[in-house]
Amino acid sequence: MLLIIPPRGSHASAAVFILSVLEACTLDSYIAAVYEHNVILSEDTEIPVSAEDAFMLMDKNMDILEAAIKAAAKQGAHIIVTPEDGIYGCVFRRETIYPYLEDIPDPQVDWIPCTDPERFAASPVQKRLSCLSRNNSIYVVANMGDKKPCNSSDPRRPRDGHYQYNTNVVFDSEGKLVARYHKYNLFMRDKQFNYPKEPEFMTFNTSFGYFGIFTCADILFHDPAVVLASRFQVDTILFPTAWGNTLPLLSAVQFHSAWAMGMGVNFLSTNTRNSSLAMTGSGIYAPDGPRTYHYNTEMENGHLLVTELSSRPRLSPTYPAAVNWKLYASSFKQLPSNDHHFSGVVYRDLFSFTELTEPKGNLVSRFSVSSPPQICTLLKCKSTDLKSCGQPVETAQTKFDMFSLSGTFGTNYVFPEVLYSGVQLAPGEFEVLTDGHLISWTRTSRPVLSVTLFIRWYEKDPPHTEQASP
Structure with a gap:
């Protein structure tokens, strides 16, 4: 963005100029991508492994995600969402998940791990995700684990002296960490993680819309899901999930598309593919219906979806009118x-x-x-x-x-x-x-x-x- 410093006394005109530049950079639509990933799993999640062995497994999954990210970028995608547990899998114990975790800093630190990997503690996963986004000029959304120390006076302090969070991260097209979200509503199998003391309402702005993010079971509750859509009025929700389909009313494509319509937002939902846990079903949904989706219980391979969405759906002439349900x-x-x-x-x-x-x-x-x-x-x-x-x-x-x-x-x-x-x-x-x-x-x-x-x-x-x- 070009910034011109006006002479003294011209603050109003400068503000108008900056606003007009930002408006000129705003896209009316963007290309969204989600990737349903058949995760390579650890052979035994009950046995602790070294940090090196943990990264070897995660690196194999990121190899697959890299191919999907490159394919999405070649189709012009501005952003791609990958699934919950998509880097290391699931069904760990608290002790056995620990080698897979990294300390993820607050995005306000203004950090590009790809170009400055030594700034914080060892962060090989964040470095690779940052480089994938930077080298392909695309926003990358991924789910990984965060670890945070806590002091002895903390009444919620876990016995092992630190918190472990199921965490979504977002890297922009320059590779900078722009969002970090800790899952608030943990599912029954998420016993290896803690939930934050208060729900986090994580949003970030781009030239192609205003985004919010949460994870899997969060969609079933008011905080943070409803708050992001109704109070913060985000344009698009990013939704990594590991969703086990439960018919007749809560299959992934069924409920996620309905939530997008009911809340009036774009919704980028990407599921883990795992037949033993009945996991499949990803989609890109708009307030007036699905743009593209995938549900397949037969094929075990991953699946990439790419389509165009309105950047500001609330301003669209096709945006659904308010409904009086009574x-x-x-x-x-x-x-x-x-x-x-x-x-x-x-x-x-x-x-x-x-x-x-x-x-x-x-x-x-x-x-x-x-x-x-x-x-x-x-x-x-x-x-x-x-x-x-x-x-x-x-x-x-x-x-x-x-x-x-x-x-x-x-x-x-x-x-x-x-x-x-x-x-x-x-x-x-x-x-x-x-x-x-x-x-x-x-x-x-x-x-x-x-x-x-x-x-x-x-x-x-x-x-x-x-x-x-x-």
Whole structure:
């Protein structure tokens, strides 16, 4: 950026000049990339290894990530997101993860590890990531481990005298560390890590938009996920994850695309590929639907997705209007209720189901739920046995000429999901209207697995604990 120093008394004109230069450098769109990575895993995560052996494993994974980064850069990508646990894998104990960790400094130190690797403690992973971003002129987002000492007076002090964090890092196209985020909502298998005392709301600005970042189970909670989208009003969320698909309502592409639509943000989601843990499903999602996504349980190889997004989606003429989720459903008069009621279990929660017995017509179900998630769903049962309703199923045979789903809820945090047979999304085949109902206008192109309004009543969440769970 060219900066002209004005004569004394010209501060206002200088401010206007700088602002106009920044505006001129802002891109209307950018190329985003995510890479679903089949991670090379340690042979035994129960046995401690040396720092040298730990880096050898991480270097093998970064060799694969390097090929993906170079391929994305050749396609003009401005930024690439790699998955959670993508450098060393998962299922470690606290002691055995330690050799894989580095001390990651606060980004305010203004550091390019690629050109100044000796400035801090040994940081070979940060150096390589920095050089990958710098040599390919691309922002690189990666997940790694951070270690931080703590003093003896700290009441939260772990027994071994230091904190270990599941950490996302972002290096800009010059190789500079511009963001560091410590995962706040740890999943049940994340026992090797600590969570920060307070949630971190990590954002950074670029010439192609305003970005926020969080990790995996964070998406299920208010802090930091909702705060970044609603209060900070970021344009794009970066989301490294190691997400085990849990149908019928929480497969990766299903829920992540719905969250992007419900919160009105671009969402770059990249998953680890691990068939033994049911992990697959990555995508690049816009507020009005998916731009590209990948879900494949058959192939074990990695997969790169690259596409264009609006840099400032909130300024786009196609940005979805605000939705009043109570308006449509509350306008209905009391309709006769279907008699085919029965109970079923989804994720250990008891649901009230109504069997669809007619080829067409209206179905009204009235119920009161006080738990944090409220779910209104049309879903396929696993078999004709009604007891199978709510169990995971990936294929269906029934198409719908049209459907409409609505309800009155205690919150506006509503995430609309439409999932077709084969765990495929339905871009452009449904719409959420401003009066608060999800509707399809034409016959579905594939058989339907589920149509869902997934509601999160965050105010009813229990206090934050170290282990998060869906």
